[in-house]
Amino acid sequence: MANILRVNMASKSVKVEDQKEEYQLFGGRNFIAKIMNDEVNPKCDPLGPENKLIISTGLLAGTTAPTSGRISVGGKSPLTGTVKEANAGGTAAQMLARLGLKAIIVEGMPEGNEWYILKVSADGAELLPGDKYAGMNNYELCSALQSDFGDKIGTISIGAAGERVYKNSTVQISDMSGRPSRAAARGGVGAIMGSKKLKAIVLEPAGKAEIEYADKEKFTGAVKAYIQGIKDNPLSGQALPALGTAVLVNGVNALGALPTRNFSSGNFEEAEKISGETLVTMQAERGGKSGHICQTGCPIGCSNIYNDENGNYLTSGFEFETIALVGSNCGISSLDTIAKIDRLCDDFGLDTMETGATIAVCMEAGKLSFGDEKGTLALIQEMIDGTDFGRVLGQGTAYVGKELGVNRIPVVKGQSIAGYDPRALKGTGVTYATSPMGADHTCGNSIGNPTVDPYKKEGQVELSTNLQVGMATFDTLGLCIFSGFCTEDPANVGHLLEMVAARFGGEWSVEKLFGLGVQSLIMEKSFNEKAGFTAEDNRLPGFMYSEPLPPTNNVFDLSDDELSQAIPF
Amino acid sequence: MDVTVRLYSVFRLKYEDYNSTTGIRLEIEVGSSIYDLLEKVEIEPKNVSIVRVNELIVKDFNLSLDNGDNVEIFPFYGGG
Incomplete structure (x- = not known):
């Protein structure tokens, strides 16, 4: 059974704990919810010693289940x-x-200003002095760690944004080329790591994962069938491998839901220039790559490598959400500029989405014009340089909007809305309003659902509830949510059930499987309630109820009562 | 009569020399509907999420097209 590594930053001790029996069916997202409920005071200061940084693998980690290499990072x-x-x-x-290891729990805070790194190898784990890495951003940091510990290591790291506890800072994860281009981006998890003076975690390569299976042969068969299901689905088998998530730009624009100029329109007249279709054609000419995988064994490959105009590597894992929030939402139509910002954000350790939404709010306030690429780069440079205003920008969209006296601030529970205006995609709007995570599309995105009219409120609460349960389940299994499109075919739900049953044993029904997601949502809601959140926090920003969104002129019209029916557990 | 057809996502992939600025110029019979056009470009209606004609979303695929119309065809989406 996998172990839990507990790291105490106050006593500088590391301890490998046998996993409690009761934790066996907790992984990824619901493991974080469980530990937060069991061990952390909900009223604690997120940047104080009581908070914990929890890094957890999902329930199917280490197996051959496709896309089972997602890593969850959390805390308050x-x-x-x-x-x-x-x-x-x-x-x-x-x-x-x-x-x-199943998870790493980092707790406490050290006295003094020294930085640390945590090295984990087959021989054990140790905290090492990390001052020599302090101040480095993620790309330089990864290179330095690779030269000190070998180029086969994996890294979990923060840039200077996390060190400075910017509330929009990320934890970056290395990809298969050792580049820190994958982000646990949202909610300022980088700041939790920074508050604990932990600059990086170095994972040394080890042998094969030793996984106990109830029925190995059955597991292998179910994996094979599920991979086929992923490949046969038009989204995970065709659109995402060919065009990446940026495929959404033109589709969301056609729906009239593409955030444009601080959520003032759902249509961006230059959408085609920043679309997945344009991106792929351009990168084919520059020697970039589509269909890139971020983890071993992924049958989808929605990632990419983006080369600059000279054909040199600029960034990778360049996503729709970044393009929507930094691009159309700021009125920027240059893919090269957006990609440059993506690189700066990965390197310095900023959430690209929160960053784009923050800059657009500055544009709304008149600090710079919509579409001002140089001005946008200058503001990001201020964050990197740590100027007074740069540090303000690092506090996120809600804080900056209030500071600048902006009324139209696109956040829920202090987190910026993603790349879908909820007035023209109301199911996702219900998720933004009611998810325990704040405005987060990955908690239940209704884009492309053929059963419910995205402009009408009917059916959205039920749709969002089902999606929120499904996403929380996938985040608990540690599977990429894109591997779940194929579950629209009940046969593939069956293969998923076979996989989980063959791994853990016992009887597994659909209710038990998706019960993992329900359980996660219950624990998250309970933590939030104890932290002081109420139903009044489950709302979209005021302007979205009153200001019609061109060109469809929809407003968000689900009442607080209707929203209170979502995730009713 | 002629219409301009713009294809998106996987619908575009089968046209190697697709030009995103001009789209595809197609000659169709007078009175052709969106259904007729979908048949001509070999796209099954069940795979279509949105059709826009001159930038307006059209829900009824029985709509007759006019000379010079700009027709955009989108598949279902997912991801994010």
């Missing part, structure tokens, strides 16, 4: 004040599983 969010789980791909989860 300094951005939202809620419980937070942000997950990423990359190599960390599979490497932790090979090291015999």
